Amino acid sequence: MVDAGAKEFEDTEKYLKTAEDIAGPYVWGRYDILLLPPSFPYGGMENPCLTFVTPTLLAGDKSLATVVIHEISHSWMGNLVTCKTWVDFWMNEGFCRILELKIIKALFGDKHFDLYACIGLKALRVRYL
Numbered sequence: 001m002v003d004a005g006a007k008e009f010e011d012t013e014k015y016l017k018t019a020e021d022i023a024g025p026y027v028w029g030r031y032d033i034l035l036l037p038p039s040f041p042y043g044g045m046e047n048p049c050l051t052f053v054t055p056t057l058l059a060g061d062k063s064l065a066t067v068v069i070h071e072i073s074h075s076w077m078g079n080l081v082t083c084k085t086w087v088d089f090w091m092n093e094g095f096c097r098i099l100e101l102k103i104i105k106a107l108f109g110d111k112h113f114d115l116y117a118c119i120g121l122k123a124l125r126v127r128y129l
Contacts, residue, residue: 001035001055001058002035004058004060005033005035005053005055005058008057008058008059008060008062008064008065009033009053009065009068011062011065012031012033012068012072014107015068015069015072015103015107016031016072018103018106018107019069019072019073019075019076019099019103021106022099022102022103022106023073023076023099024076026075027075027080028048028049028075028079029049030049031049031050031051031072031075032049032050032051033050033051033052033053033068034050034051034052034053035053035054035055035058036052036053036054036055037055038054038055038056040052040053040054041054042054043056043057043064043067044057044067044068044070044071045071046071046072046074046075046078046079047079048075048079051068051071051072053067053068053071066100066104066116069100069103069104069107070096070097070100072103073096073097073099073100073103074092074096076096076099077092077095077096077098077099078092078093078095078096081095097120100116101113101116101117101120104116
């Protein structure tokens, strides 16, 4: 599983560099990914310097590796700048999502950006309308 994780997330340094180009320097020093057991209940969970990921992201084709882009985005939106109380937690996720989409557009182009934006919009409509 370690080799599969290394292969699946081998573009993480590129993701981090692109995030820095957009949002400024990564201030946390080192960035690592820890692949947890399948019982881990989330796709990913960020902490300064470390992201926990579930092995369910190991698709073998990097199609789910963009979860790491979302978690890297939290290095700026959620860890570096955060809300005062949990009442405004939505701001962490909202601004993180904006940065995530900017990184996706810079890395993969307009079509990927459009796809991820449409998926997010549909999820909002299903959940809140």
